Amino acid sequence: xxxxxxxxxxxxxxxxxxxxxxxxxxxxxxxxxxxxxxxxxxxxxxxxxxxxxxxxxxxxxxxxxxxxxxxxxxxxxxxxxxxxxxxxxxxxxxxxxxxxxxxxxxxxxxxxxxxxxxxxxxxxxxxxxxxxxxxxxxxxxxxxxxxxxxxxxxxxxxxxxxxxxxxxxxxxxxxxxxxxxxxxxxxxxxxxxxxxxxxxxxxxxxxxxxxxxxxxxxxxxxxxxxxxxxxxxxxxxxxxxxxxxxxxxxxxxxxxxxxxxxxxxxxxxxxxxxxxxxxxxxxxxxxxxxxxxxxxxxxxxxxxxxxxxxxxxxxxxxxxxxxxxxxxxxxxxxxxxxxxxxxxxxxxxxxxxxxxxxxxxxxxxxxxxxxxxxxxxxxxxxxxxxxxxxxxxxxxxxxxxxxxxxxxxxxxxxxxxxxxxxxxxxxxxxxxxxxxxxxxxxxxxx
Amino acid sequence: xxxxxxxxxxxxxxxxxxxxxxxxxxxxxxxxxxxxxxxxxxxxxxxxxxxxxxxxxxxxxxxxxxxxxxxxxxxxxxxxxxxxxxxxxxxxxxxxxxxxxxxxxxxxxxxxxxxxxxxxxxxxxxxxxxxxxxxxxxxxxxxxxxxxxxxxxxxxxxxxxxxxxxxxxxxxxxxxxxxxxxxxxxxxxxxxxxxxxxxxxxxxxxxxxxxxxxxxxxxxxxxxxxxxxxxxxxxxxxxxxxxxxxxxxxxxxxxxxxxxxxxxxxxxxxxxxxxxxxxxxxxxxxxxxxxxxxxxxxxxxxxxxxxxxxxxxxxxxxxxxxxxxxxxxxxxxxxxxxxxxxxxxxxxxxxxxxxxxxxxxxxxxxxxxxxxxxxxxxxxxxxxxxxxxxxxxxxxxxxxxxxxxxxxxxxxxxxxxxxxxxxxxxxxxxxxxxxxxxxxxxxxxx
Numbered sequence: 028x029x030x031x032x033x034x035x036x037x038x039x040x041x042x043x044x045x046x047x048x049x050x051x052x053x054x055x056x057x058x059x060x061x062x063x064x065x066x067x068x069x070x071x072x073x074x075x076x077x078x079x080x081x082x083x084x085x086x087x088x089x090x091x092x093x094x095x096x097x098x099x100x101x102x103x104x105x106x107x108x109x110x111x112x113x114x115x116x117x118x119x120x121x122x123x124x125x126x127x128x129x130x131x132x133x134x135x136x137x138x139x140x141x142x143x144x145x146x147x148x149x150x151x152x153x154x155x156x157x158x159x160x161x162x163x164x165x166x167x168x169x170x171x172x173x174x175x176x177x178x179x180x181x182x183x184x185x186x187x188x189x190x191x192x193x194x195x196x197x198x199x200x201x202x203x204x205x206x207x208x209x210x211x212x213x214x215x216x217x218x219x220x221x222x223x224x225x226x227x228x229x230x231x232x233x234x235x236x237x238x239x240x241x242x243x244x245x246x247x248x249x250x251x252x253x254x255x256x257x258x259x260x261x262x263x264x265x266x267x268x269x270x271x272x273x274x275x276x277x278x279x280x281x282x283x284x285x286x287x288x289x290x291x292x293x294x295x296x297x298x299x300x301x302x303x304x305x306x307x308x309x310x311x312x313x314x315x316x317x318x319x320x321x322x323x324x325x326x327x328x329x330x331x332x333x334x335x336x337x338x339x340x341x342x343x344x345x346x347x348x349x350x351x352x353x354x355x356x357x358x359x360x361x362x363x364x365x366x367x368x369x370x371x372x373x374x375x376x377x378x379x380x381x382x383x384x385x386x387x388x389x390x391x392x393x394x395x396x397x398x399x400x401x402x403x404x405x406x407x408x409x410x411x412x413x414x415x416x417x418x419x420x421x422x423x424x425x426x427x428x429x430x431x432x433x434x435x436x437x438x439x440x441x442x443x444x445x446x447x448x449x450x451x452x453x454x455x456x457x458x459x460x461x462x463x464x465x466x467x468x469x470x471x472x473x
Numbered sequence: 474x475x476x477x478x479x480x481x482x483x484x485x486x487x488x489x490x491x492x493x494x495x496x497x498x499x500x501x502x503x504x505x506x507x508x509x510x511x512x513x514x515x516x517x518x519x520x521x522x523x524x525x526x527x528x529x530x531x532x533x534x535x536x537x538x539x540x541x542x543x544x545x546x547x548x549x550x551x552x553x554x555x556x557x558x559x560x561x562x563x564x565x566x567x568x569x570x571x572x573x574x575x576x577x578x579x580x581x582x583x584x585x586x587x588x589x590x591x592x593x594x595x596x597x598x599x600x601x602x603x604x605x606x607x608x609x610x611x612x613x614x615x616x617x618x619x620x621x622x623x624x625x626x627x628x629x630x631x632x633x634x635x636x637x638x639x640x641x642x643x644x645x646x647x648x649x650x651x652x653x654x655x656x657x658x659x660x661x662x663x664x665x666x667x668x669x670x671x672x673x674x675x676x677x678x679x680x681x682x683x684x685x686x687x688x689x690x691x692x693x694x695x696x697x698x699x700x701x702x703x704x705x706x707x708x709x710x711x712x713x714x715x716x717x718x719x720x721x722x723x724x725x726x727x728x729x730x731x732x733x734x735x736x737x738x739x740x741x742x743x744x745x746x747x748x749x750x751x752x753x754x755x756x757x758x759x760x761x762x763x764x765x766x767x768x769x770x771x772x773x774x775x776x777x778x779x780x781x782x783x784x785x786x787x788x789x790x791x792x793x794x795x796x797x798x799x800x801x802x803x804x805x806x807x808x809x810x811x812x813x814x815x816x817x818x819x820x821x822x823x824x825x826x827x828x829x830x831x832x833x834x835x836x837x838x839x840x841x842x843x844x845x846x847x848x849x850x851x852x853x854x855x856x857x858x859x860x861x862x863x864x865x866x867x868x869x870x871x872x873x874x875x876x877x878x879x880x881x882x883x884x885x886x887x888x889x890x891x892x893x894x895x896x897x898x899x900x901x902x903x904x905x906x907x908x909x910x911x912x913x914x915x916x917x918x919x
Contacts, residue, residue, distance in 0.1 A: 034603060094480050096517050097520045
């Protein structure tokens, strides 16, 4: 993409309304525009990151054997009366009346609707296990929307629902979600720690939240800091192997890590003092096992292998997709701007032409653009007629992890400069070598 | 994907509520489930087609130089008061009041919001031309939602908006959209005819609708039947070349083709009688040039090359993404079920195992599955323990364009059977040859 043809409305000034760094940088980098309190447009650069995060979530859910569908944003109120939540949910639920005076709502979550889909079509244990998920816009009418996309009202969420014949199978689904979530966050360059949590309006007795450590987090967290060193890495996981999956979960949940809602000072005191940490965290996901809470209330029954009709065992599992952009920026930035991890960057690399209009420099940039595109890496080429300083400032602000700088002086020696946004280190090499280096780097981020 | 692990709730009976074939087959093939009048869940098979259609729309918009962003589903009423449409729009607009008593609406279209984004960030002719689009859920509170996804209330639409410095540039954008739409529909296996249309609530004096001929269409259409033979084919188009683009538009709009809204009997009578046809059509898209209607009302001004501040020239252009599934099925089916064009099929090929549990047949099916996946073609493998007739009936109903049938008798001779859903013709060949044939076929449908 060439910058002169793109729509990247970068702001020079710090927007007054932004209280935290991710909100400030998302506005300044031309990623979002507020349309109403807690409601945002995703400008082209922001949409690219959002889509990339969705893609990673989809890939990891499919890898775990979960099946995508898509439920609508609006739901009939009657469905929520069946579970008893229509009256319980309070003012965060956006209630709507249509022209026929039917009561509707903008879905804040989808337990009722997915249970309705299940009961309409599945009757037998032979069709289980089954996990269905979608990535869809939700609405929660927050009293005080704030922090940009971190606490918006209209937000994008992945929510998945498992259906299993018994408690053991449902707990395996719970564990499968935990592991697939750990992998999802790692691919985004995040350390997200599973913490015992309280269940809130979803219900259920087994639940973990995933928290990213950040000083701007809304939750206070208490943890053994060895938990931050745990990594899934490249290990292979067979999601059908209950023991193997349970073992990974045990590895990631044994060290102390809790939010203020479930914190137990006595247990925390047993953590060696050198490892005892108190901090703040951003919630980026939550998993729940709640058994038959919805299936019993809504008549979602299946015949088991003894011929008995029993309510299906369920859980629900969410990832805050749009919120993740904020969380990633909170965890990865400096005073010049965002530093995107390679896994989620809007463009893999930026090309800066130091002398626009110089025939050799222009040709070299166009050659690089073509060579990168041919390898599946779409660069953002800053082809504006601007001074170098302004081009560098834009690249630093929008945070592409790699930059190739092209100028007449280097080209005279056959080299361009490849610079890491994270370390600031530069290396001179031929254009071909720069392309190969980037291909290698991004091979690890499919 | 293996059918025993998938969620494909096929119905044996014809659903009573479905009046037209596409609605009936989408329900029977387990593609959608109604959640409220005109509001549907997209079950896994339906979602795959929807995503594929979105992908084609995105690819062709990007090829034309248009830039994706994403606006929210909910909009503040005040924005619509600026254009004067808040009161004009009538009961089809779903009006919402939030907990702070602010008036909102569920967007039926986005002229106001995109104009708001433009005026906030663009001031100069130097940043033009600019075309921004999104694919987002819309809501129109239809009095009588019907025909499944063909006239739903919550529906997915691509809507794009061009911003240009003068009328000529804006008309080029109009033409660019016409050509990119023609290519989009052709890739979906559709013949969609651009017809002069009336502008309705969007406004403007230059507008074409794109209609797919089908006996169940809601619009009466009058046309010279030579128009159905026009094809873009594989020709290269330079979207920056105004004359070349205009020439393509001329080619596709010179022959008589109008809806009842703009029909002119006197002109129609001049068409040679042998070519004069009256039929019905399904609207799958519409393009508008409306000049400064919104920019003048909302103060979206740009400085031109003479230093004057002038309202920007605009147009808007829509494709009914979710409606297209219905239109494609109306245009491509038989009495056994859907016949997906290769461009939009949910899976490129189905594998039917005639003798599940037979070691050789199972191994051959698994080998085919693996070989196809390695070539980027994900098959739907019917691995159920069902009789052949039931498996064939399911494949015919869901309409995958190709089927590989694997049985012990053929395998004894080293062959499987490759069958075309459209012609019903079968050919025996080695499994390797079947894979190669499919790779060839789908190379034309990237």
